[in-house]
Amino acid sequence: HPPTTKPYAVRADAHPNPTAKRLLKLMDRKKSNLCVSIDVTKCEDALEIVRRVAPAVCMVKTHIDIMEDFTPAFTAELARLADEHDFLIFEDRKFADIGNTVALQYSSGVHRIAEWSHITNAHPLPGPGIVTGLGKVGKPLDRALLLLAEMSSAGNLAVGDYTRQAVQMARDAGRDWVVGFIAMGRVDSDGDDDFLVLTPGVGLVAKGDALGQQYRTPRQVVYDSGCDVIIVGRGIYGIEGDAAAVLAEAEKYRAEGWKAYEDRLIQ
Ligand code: BMP
Numbered sequence: 001h002p003p004t005t006k007p008y009a010v011r012a013d014a015h016p017n018p019t020a021k022r023l024l025k026l027m028d029r030k031k032s033n034l035c036v037s038i039d040v041t042k043c044e045d046a047l048e049i050v051r052r053v054a055p056a057v058c059m060v061k062t063h064i065d066i067m068e069d070f071t072p073a074f075t076a077e078l079a080r081l082a083d084e085h086d087f088l089i090f091e092d093r094k095f096a097d098i099g100n101t102v103a104l105q106y107s108s109g110v111h112r113i114a115e116w117s118h119i120t121n122a123h124p125l126p127g128p129g130i131v132t133g134l135g136k137v138g139k140p141l142d143r144a145l146l147l148l149a150e151m152s153s154a155g156n157l158a159v160g161d162y163t164r165q166a167v168q169m170a171r172d173a174g175r176d177w178v179v180g181f182i183a184m185g186r187v188d189s190d191g192d193d194d195f196l197v198l199t200p201g202v203g204l205v206a207k208g209d210a211l212g213q214q215y216r217t218p219r220q221v222v223y224d225s226g227c228d229v230i231i232v233g234r235g236i237y238g239i240e241g242d243a244a245a246v247l248a249e250a251e252k253y254r255a256e257g258w259k260a261y262e263d264r265l266i267q
Helices: 008-014 017-029 042-055 072-085 097-107 129-141 162-173 216-226 243-265
Strands: 034-037 061-062 087-096 117-123 146-147 178-182 196-199 229-232
Touching: 008 017, 017 146, 017 196, 034 162, 034 243, 042 061, 042 072, 061 072, 072 087, 072 097, 087 097, 087 146, 097 129, 097 243, 117 129, 129 146, 129 162, 129 243, 162 178, 178 216, 216 229, 216 243
Parallel strands: 034 061, 034 229, 061 087, 087 117, 117 146, 146 178, 178 196, 196 229
Antiparallel strands: none
16 A cells, blocks of 8 residues: 555655645654544643643544533643644544534534644545535635544444445545545555545553443554554553653553554565
């Protein structure tokens, strides 16, 4: 698969989307393909995790609708930390409605996601109108969109033809807006276009949780399956210990993910 044998920096130069370009460049600079998923419900707890893991990450992933004490000061501080520590913000919103509605959900409401989130994602389920609707808001801001082509949870329906049609939807939209996928592997390997593949369900210890989550190691994800970014939540912020322990755990994932990337370049 061509993208998997090319360095992130080389892929950055050829990328038409400014956010994807920035991501690939900073991955190269920070030697990190680690995205930490911050799934806690208090703003101060979330910011504390971000401050701890910031040196090790290329991206921080949020679920803004789980915050119990949300104010715009939270996303302002997140944006400030992103600039200070050189990472991107990915709001894992999983839009799934008609184009007109998702454009409003993306731009408006309490959270105003488009204002602070560099990258967001959508289910292809409603058809290409969802991509166009989100693009009306995100494209003028140089944002980037991912489509969920596959999922990590047991029994999910994003398989086979659904996955293939998700990839086709991204190709039809163009890489200047749809920069890649949430997927478990190289879903774009039947073409020579260079999409980003971001992969959740990554853990070094746990094999899953009680609600269907399934984990693979950074090496399985990056080396065996050719994915570009590993997304880790509880495996990092959920460990016992102080600030140094959380950073050490993030550093462990960063190192494993980076080694797997370097190894696949010289396959
Ligand atoms: P954890 O590493 O703690 O299992 O968290 C995984 C994160 O990735 C969660 O925020 C979840 O919403 C997200 N995610 C996932 O686990 N599987 C998918 O297929 C898509 C996701 O966005």
